[in-house]
Amino acid sequence: MNSLILMAGSRILVALLVVFSIFMLLRGHNEPGGGFIGGLIGAVGFVIYAISCGTASAREALRLTPETIAAVGLGVALFGGLMAAFTGDAFFTGQWLFIGETEDDKGLPLSSVLVFDVGVYLVVFGSILSLVFAMEEEI
Amino acid sequence: MAGSSEHHGTDWSVGAFLPAVLPALLFVWAAGYLPLIASGEVARPVLDWVPSLGIALSFLIDGLSLTFTLLITGIGTLVMLYAGQYMSGHKHYVRFMSYLTAFMLSMLGLVLADNLIALFVFWELTTITSYLLIGFDHATAKSRRSALQALLLTGTGALAMLAGFILIGTVAGTFELSEILSQPGVLTEHPWYLAILLLILAGAFTKSAQFPFHFWLPNAMAAPTPVSAYLHSATMVKGGVYLLARLHPGLGGTDVWLWTLTIFGAITAVFASILALRQTDLKQVLAYTTLMALGTLTLFLAFDDSVAITAAVTFLIIHSLYKACLFLVAGIIDHGTGTREVSRLRGLARAMPITTAAAALAALSMAGFPPFFGFIGKELMYKGGTEAMHAPIFVTAAALAANALMVAAAAIVAFRPFWGRGEAETEPGVTPHEAAWPMWIGPAILGLGGLVLGLAPILAAPLVNATVAAILPGGEGYELKLWHGVNLALMLSLATFALGFLIYAFSDRLRAGLAALEARNPIHFDNGWDHVIDGVKAFAGWQTRVIQSGALRVYLRITFVTLFLAIGGTIFAFGAFDVSVVFPNLLVKQWAVILLIVAGTALVVLTRSRITAIAGLGVVGIGVALIFIIYGAPDVAITQLLVETLVVVLVAVVLLRLPYLYPEGKVIHRKFDALLALALGAGTTMILLMVNAGPLDRRLTTFFEQASWPEAYGRNIVNVILVDFRALDTFGEIAVVLVAALSAFVLLKGMKREKAE
Numbered sequence: 001m002n003s004l005i006l007m008a009g010s011r012i013l014v015a016l017l018v019v020f021s022i023f024m025l026l027r028g029h030n031e032p033g034g035g036f037i038g039g040l041i042g043a044v045g046f047v048i049y050a051i052s053c054g055t056a057s058a059r060e061a062l063r064l065t066p067e068t069i070a071a072v073g074l075g076v077a078l079f080g081g082l083m084a085a086f087t088g089d090a091f092f093t094g095q096w097l098f099i100g101e102t103e104d105d106k107g108l109p110l111s112s113v114l115v116f117d118v119g120v121y122l123v124v125f126g127s128i129l130s131l132v133f134a135m136e137e138e139i
Numbered sequence: 140m141a142g143s144s145e146h147h148g149t150d151w152s153v154g155a156f157l158p159a160v161l162p163a164l165l166f167v168w169a170a171g172y173l174p175l176i177a178s179g180e181v182a183r184p185v186l187d188w189v190p191s192l193g194i195a196l197s198f199l200i201d202g203l204s205l206t207f208t209l210l211i212t213g214i215g216t217l218v219m220l221y222a223g224q225y226m227s228g229h230k231h232y233v234r235f236m237s238y239l240t241a242f243m244l245s246m247l248g249l250v251l252a253d254n255l256i257a258l259f260v261f262w263e264l265t266t267i268t269s270y271l272l273i274g275f276d277h278a279t280a281k282s283r284r285s286a287l288q289a290l291l292l293t294g295t296g297a298l299a300m301l302a303g304f305i306l307i308g309t310v311a312g313t314f315e316l317s318e319i320l321s322q323p324g325v326l327t328e329h330p331w332y333l334a335i336l337l338l339i340l341a342g343a344f345t346k347s348a349q350f351p352f353h354f355w356l357p358n359a360m361a362a363p364t365p366v367s368a369y370l371h372s373a374t375m376v377k378g379g380v381y382l383l384a385r386l387h388p389g390l391g392g393t394d395v396w397l398w399t400l401t402i403f404g405a406i407t408a409v410f411a412s413i414l415a416l417r418q419t420d421l422k423q424v425l426a427y428t429t430l431m432a433l434g435t436l437t438l439f440l441a442f443d444d445s446v447a448i449t450a451a452v453t454f455l456i457i458h459s460l461y462k463a464c465l466f467l468v469a470g471i472i473d474h475g476t477g478t479r480e481v482s483r484l485r486g487l488a489r490a491m492p493i494t495t496a497a498a499a500l501a502a503l504s505m506a507g508f509p510p511f512f513g514f515i516g517k518e519l520m521y522k523g524g525t526e527a528m529h530a531p532i533f534v535t536a537a538a539l540a541a542n543a544l545m546v547a548a549a550a551i552v553a554f555r556p557f558w559g560r561g562e563a564e565t566e567p568g569v570t571p572h573e574a575a576w577p578m579w580i581g582p583a584i585l586g587l588g589g590l591v592l593g594l595a596p597i598l599a600a601p602l603v604n605a606t607v608a609a610i611l612p613g614g615e616g617y618e619l620k621l622w623h624g625v626n627l628a629l630m631l632s633l634a635t636f637a638l639g640f641l642i643y644a645f646s647d648r649l650r651a652g653l654a655a656l657e658a659r660n661p662i663h664f665d666n667g668w669d670h671v672i673d674g675v676k677a678f679a680g681w682q683t684r685v686i687q688s689g690a691l692r693v694y695l696r697i698t699f700v701t702l703f704l705a706i707g708g709t710i711f712a713f714g715a716f717d718v719s720v721v722f723p724n725l726l727v728k729q730w731a732v733i734l735l736i737v738a739g740t741a742l743v744v745l746t747r748s749r750i751t752a753i754a755g756l757g758v759v760g761i762g763v764a765l766i767f768i769i770y771g772a773p774d775v776a777i778t779q780l781l782v783e784t785l786v787v788v789l790v791a792v793v794l795l796r797l798p799y800l801y802p803e804g805k806v807i808h809r810k811f812d813a814l815l816a817l818a819l820g821a822g823t824t825m826i827l828l829m830v831n832a833g834p835l836d837r838r839l840t841t842f843f844e845q846a847s848w849p850e851a852y853g854r855n856i857v858n859v860i861l862v863d864f865r866a867l868d869t870f871g872e873i874a875v876v877l878v879a880a881l882s883a884f885v886l887l888k889g890m891k892r893e894k895a896e
Contacts, residue, residue: 029855
């Protein structure tokens with residue numbers, strides 16, 4: 001699509017959408033959001049970019065092929081589930097670490113659940129882009 | 140011939156010995172249990188597997204499983220040592236040894252498992268690994284066909300067996316064998332007994348190649364010789380026999396058990412030993428004698444008196460020893476002369492002295508000469524047969540016929556090739572020669588084993604007694620000794636030898652006669668198998684053409700018609716029409732959403748432009764998302780909106796390539812579609828109204844509301860469920876997403892390649 005306005009706008013949009021998608025991913029445990037929604041938003045950003053500037057530029061911007069991203073995501077999710085094995089818990093039992101925990105405040109929560117959600121994000125993001133790019137290129 | 144295509148080098152490396160180390164260690168480990176088992180104890184190591192489903196990796200080490208374990212690991216060690224030489228230099232040597240080791244471990248799991256589900260898993264693992272082994276020479280069509288045949292036949296039997304196991308688990312209330320078998324009569328007196336028995340027998344008979352499922356076993360000879368020696372002596376095919384012996388206390392002792400096993404066992408034994416005479420390839424002769432042995436074992440497992448069971452257990456050990464030995468000898472002959480044709484092999488004794496001695500020992504045990512272990516086994520068979528409570532004449536006659544033919548087969552395999560007058564017609568350029576020691580050590584030990592156990596049966600007695608006690612609770616093994624005095628069994632033995640020699644003397648003429656008979660025989664099991672497979676393929680092709688038409692409309696119609704029938708049928712069947720519809724008092728914004736959705740739908744239905752239709756669908760989707768927002772499900776709403784956006788993008792991309800919206804002359808289809816849509820909508824509405832009419836079960840909601848923060852430190856319940864409480868489900872779903880994306884990717888790339896060509 002040869003639209004200068006769209007091309008110029010999409011560069012800012014893709015950055016905003018990716019940042020927004022990470023925001024959605026991180027807030028997901030307590031507010032609306034999460035890995036699935038985050039992955040969708042991030043994918044939409046790159047879809048817009050691919051439509052306006054072509055899939056070649058979009059692929060270049062991604063650096064990794066979307067299939068690799070999706071496969072890595074599945075591995076990350078699996079790893080998140082396997083982390084429970086380190087403490088002898090059942091597969092997929094959430095493991096939590098609260099940094100700077102005080103009486104009133106839980107501090108900065110880090111968890112295997114977040115690792116799993118990042119995996120979900122990457123799978124959704126990679127799968128959708130894989131599909132859209134292939135369609136753009138082949139049809 | 141396998142020998143000519145496989146290279147037998149003499150270059151030695153650690154790799155040739157390494158594979159034999161594991162079975163040797165396992166053998167020593169298993170032998171450590173001997174004193175415990177001999178004292179009548181049972182060991183039961185347990186490892187939790189799926190505790191929530193009551194499935195544990197529990198093992199049962201008693202006489203029966205220990206006998207099998209020792210045979211599997213002992214013969215396994217010798218076979219691996221042999222294969223290290225036989226297969227050395229083969230370009231897939233490592234692959235071969237890995238398959239063989241994997242097979243051995245699966246087989247060990249099968250005989251040691253105490254849990255029926257675990258037993259099934261190991262059973263299937265032996266099926267898969269044996270498929271890889273039989274089809275090892277995958278470049279030839281014959282190997283591939285044989286491997287697939289064995290896989291499909293034993294795999295189908297195993298599925299029936301699984302159904303049988305589940306029924307057993309339901310009836311007995313546990314999947315642990317040791318617990319099931321300690322409740323006498325719980326299976327035999329249950330109304331499902333017959334179904335259970337038939338399903339289990341389907342598994343056992345296919346695995347142990349009982350008539351009429353016998354044909355896969357001779358075909359499996361396409362495997363390299365070490366595989367045949369291992370699979371058809373002590374392991375794979377004995378799996379079915381093991382199952383019958385294992386379940387004997389739970390399922391045996393009834394008339395159905397007795398007659399089914401007697402008849403199928405006897406038919407298999409006699410039928411196979413006659414066919415053994417018909418063969419000209421050493422390995423084929425041995426394959427049919429294996430069938431005979433399996434038939435005999437099944438026959439004697441039919442009974443529940445201690446002599447017959449002792450006969451079965453003894454024969455099991457005897458057969459494993461001599462059959463493994465003779466298969467390995469066949470491999471050495473093949474290797475040393477380049478041929479396995481009985482008619483071409485003569486006078487090899489001078490060139491292969493050690494192999495000759497080993498073969499002679501094994502053959503004498505096979506034919507049942509004193510003072511070999513085989514003699515003791517045969518005497519027990521006759522004693523058990525003549526004293527059988529039912530049909531002693533039939534059983535004895537079957538045993539006599541099979542044993543006499545076995546004497547003849549032993550002479551064909553191990554007498555003529557070595558001692559027969561004349562010169563062997565070897566392949567050009569091959570001088571008959573002895574094999575290297577790793578190849579003859581196995582046959583020599585196995586052959587000597589038959590002699591040692593015959594001279595000193597006291598060595599085998601504790602294990603045999605413990606095995607009999609496992610098959611026949613409270614039973615005791617019959618005394619093993621060479622000389623029981625002049626009795627009926629001894630007379631029958633003498634008759635066996637006489638008859639056997641007579642058959643051997645006329646074996647060439649018998650073979651010609653059998654060949655002529657076979658040529659006129661209209662029933663061929665092996666060809667019948669091909670017909671069955673062709674039929675399955677034709678059926679699969681037909682139903683694929685019918686169901687998978689490739690037209691999206693047809694798929695949608697089928698899906699929706701099915702859905703409508705399911706909904707409508709359920710409502711009709713339960714007669715739940717009396718829904719009191721109380722029209723809710725809606726707010727203005729709710730009315731607005733409804734209007735939006737209805738307007739969108741009307742647009743989709745009425746428009747003739749595809750882009751308008753897509754926009755209309757988008758309106759409907761956004762309307763639904765608004766409903767989610769109104770009722771407090773922002774996560775679902777966001778997802779819905781994003782998916783709608785992406786769908787519009789995707790459709791816009793492919794829009795140009797789609798065919799015209801309404802092909803002419805298809806008005807009838809449109810009417811049908813409209814009717815279907817209305818019916819489905821009405822049905823769904825009914826269901827929702829009915830759901831609303833009753834009180835909602837809020838137990839799960841309450842649980843998640845309460846547990847979400849304290850247990851998973853999250854306030855967004857939807858996300859907490861997705862990533863924590865139901866993380867395994869989510870993992871499965873994202874795996875599906877990835878697979879779907881990759882499949883679509885491959886399909887689209889394929890389209891491009893097709894276009895390019």
